[in-house]
Amino acid sequence: MDEVKGKNSQIFCLTWVKRGVAKLEPDQVILTPEELKLVMKNEKLQDIEEDADSEEDENDDRKIVIKVGPEKSHSDEEDLQEYGLENYDDEKGDFTTGISGLVMFADNDADPYITKKSKSDSNINSDSEDESAEKSAVQLKPDDNLLVCARCGQHSSVLEVYVYNHKSGDFYVHHDIPLLETPLCMQWVGFDPGAENMNSGNLLAVGNFNGTIDIWDLDVLNSLEPVASIGKGKVSKQRRKIDFRHADAILDIAWTDVVHDQLASASADTVIALWDLELGKATRVFRDHKNKVQTLAWMPKSDKHLLSGAFDGNIIMTDTLEIRTVAQWTIDGEVERITWNNENSKYFVASCDSGFAFYCDVRKPTEFIHKWKAHEGAIPGLFLNQSDSKNNSCLLQTASSDGLVKLWDLNFDKPKLVHEKDMKMGMVHCCEGNPDENSVVAFGGQKGQVRLWDLAKISETAKYFDLPEQVNNINSDVTLISPISGDGEEDDEVLKYIQGEDYIKPNKINKFSKQNGNHPNGSGDSKKKKRKRKKKTSANQSIQNKKSLI
Template sequence: MKTVITCLQWIRRGVAKAEPDKVVLSKEQLQSLIKCTKGQLDDLEKDEVDKSEDDEDMLTSDNENGAQEETEDGDLVQYDMNKYDQATSSSSSGITDTLAGLAIYAADEDDPYITLKDAGSDTEADDIAIKSTDNILVVGRAEEDYSNLEIYVYNEEGGVFYVHHDLLLSSYPLALEWIQGSTSGNMIAVGSMSPVIELWDLDLIDAIEPAFTLGQPKSKKKKTKTEKKEKKPKNGHAGAVLDLSSNRNFNHILASASADETIALWDLATTQVASTLRHHKDKVQTIEWHANEGHTLLSGGFDKIVNLYDCRDPDASCNSWNLNGEIERVLWNPSNTNTFLASTEDGFVYNLDVRLEKPVFTLKAHEKAVTGLALTSETHNCLTTVSADHFVKIWDITDDKPSLIISKDMKMGIMNCLGNNPDAPTVLAMGGENDGVRLLDLRTMPEVSKRFNLRTITKSVPDVSSNSIVSMEEEGDNVEVMERKPKKMNKSHQKEGKKKKKKKKGTNF
């Protein structure tokens, strides 16, 4: 079964609860959930039965003569093959009838079949505990028939990286954004193929639904000709949500970019749209708020245009740059707040200055779409790019003269996303269509460390997708991926420090 990592988002240290809460449902809530699930399964089975009956009618009309001959011979009469599909469908309907007896206990203490009621309680508490030195990495994962969020714990000091818990999603995830400084808790916003934005509480394990949502789902009612012409929604989105950006200066403001060609500015305090930006003429693919100016927003779309907004006046004209390809990502430069990067579907990266009409430089970075960009405050001129051409590349853009340092095929297929750790800026996470999530520490690359005066280390970073720890070591212009034994992570790493062996001189791992 094919697994695709569609999006990811780092969360800084000290935000998550040390001991996350767990959902506890009452018997009435469980019975209600079972009843709802049974109804959905019944509807699905009814649709399958109707479809099979239609198919059978077609087959019967096409093969009437052949079926008659087999009946006359008497070889298949005893099996009643003409009604085989009907019998299968009717018998399968009884499966949902047994659901009511599967999950009727709100707690293990109430279940008579669980005899070891107290065993392992301390172990469970250790397993879910989160340290103040842990980062959280939220990953959007899409399988063939379902999608979910995987919440990873990463501890740089201990080299720990594992899935802490996961959350089942109702739609294919496309974008993630942590709600910075949220007063309502440790929330992650999820944009998906649905026009509804879901906000999940990351401090709540086993949640079966988001804490709250923004927008309304698509109506199943057929639209009139007038409604079809009116593409732009009046409140919320009418299409998939392609990107999200939380305002660092105004924590209650969240921007969302959509396939309906609009950008919505949400007031999280009221869960309503405060204003809507309608300057693009095609799908809006990427957005990002300015780090210091809370009213300044960047956007890029399929119309090949990058827009710069002053959101104090949403209807006013905005500065625009016309590029040669559909815009994939935009990224403000943390070292120079007047400049930003924009990448396109034809493999180019543009460095633009808000005070200039033309790009400062244009870089042909990849053969296909540049799907991820990363700059850090620690490595001012170190640019990392990932692409649909399967490659990750490290660039030196000093003096606006980009030069390639390292290029590597990560064997992850099409690479969809990239993000650097806010507390350990040299550590980057990347996801693609194959091989799950990988972490890359720039300090493990001697040439990168030397070029940007980083502290060279030999510490490996974990790769949970292949149950190994990956070390990146440079040989000339190439980077080799070396497999090593994984760390055992079945218990809380809070106790790990007590068990560490004496470190060897010159190593951190």
């Protein structure tokens, strides 16, 4: 897999994991050589079966007569002889290629990279200092949050799992997961059909460019593949029926804790689908939109109302139980993002590619409470902070491709701009608030950077949060937190912008991250080249935007 570097990668989507959800001691995938051979064999057999199913499906409506020579009989074992698996343990060649480079060995004696054994030349005790250090490195604290982001490069993509601790200020990469598909959206899912308590899961649903949804277990390190992939649409041999699958890229997915086993997906094929996570199949399909559906969100505390927005400017609220359209709005431009007011589910905010934002009331279809020009570029990031119990104000954050993040108070005759900031990360693609710390928001952008912003440390916005002790001695220019690069340095321009007495520099990057030593946030450019870099994004850089993929 090609290395993913900051200058060639972008962050299109990210999501938080609540405190207390992740295992404090994550599980690890450890395969013996025998198990590794079995995995390779099963993968080959599965590929053969899928190819056969695909050929049968293509020939269903055609009668083809093919004359062949004498048929040779081969067993599965014979088919695998070309790989020489029976001599796998005896090989002394290059161990740096193949799937074996991605797994951990059951003991150090079996690891070809470990040449220095213990004094007795026996297995190293499991309680050795090295293993204790490894366990300590991956252990989580009860008050840790996880932040997962999808880093997309020109030739490869990876999921990065960060740890953030609000009390200590720690923010570092815990581990990462290499991806075979291009991720466009993600959603944390608190459901695990394989657990005793199915509502206690820590899964991540990732919507891909190829129209499938991969489910990853965030409590497992060194994962080789997702725990499940839905939407592949396999052919049922008994019924000769093809399960539903999206015909184009997955642009957004949404999950609600009201119905734990249900996931909604929006696709560039104009279709919205509801998936049963336990069965891995679509249960309902909605075709109300006539253009690509880019965003969707469940109404808070509702098990049936789903809001969606499309490229043609239509926003539709659907009753998923009665399968009907409840309300509809039309805006000028492509709908970029929608988000609900979690404290009052009668209201939601929508944004479009022309820089306009819309505040709407579900009781007044076709109408807008507010419509205003928020940015000069598209607004792919929206987040509404929960209001303080002592302050009924509603604080909206808009993140734009113009590089700016703006904060708006919606409790006026017209939206009031409270604060704005240039994030110094090119186009800002996404933002999401911490579910446990209301004032902390994460941002992902064009330059492959991930940043946190604590709004409680800004003098203009501190009043919106129940943290009066932080109002004094606040500097609004030093509120960004950013993970360090592999060499422990940030861009000079960025450091000048965010460094200060309130800036918390992360002090560790976990060695379980595959980018350790060359973290993808490090661009690798010389300082001289960075100073010459233009602020305005060139056309060649902009073509990597998510829309260019679809």
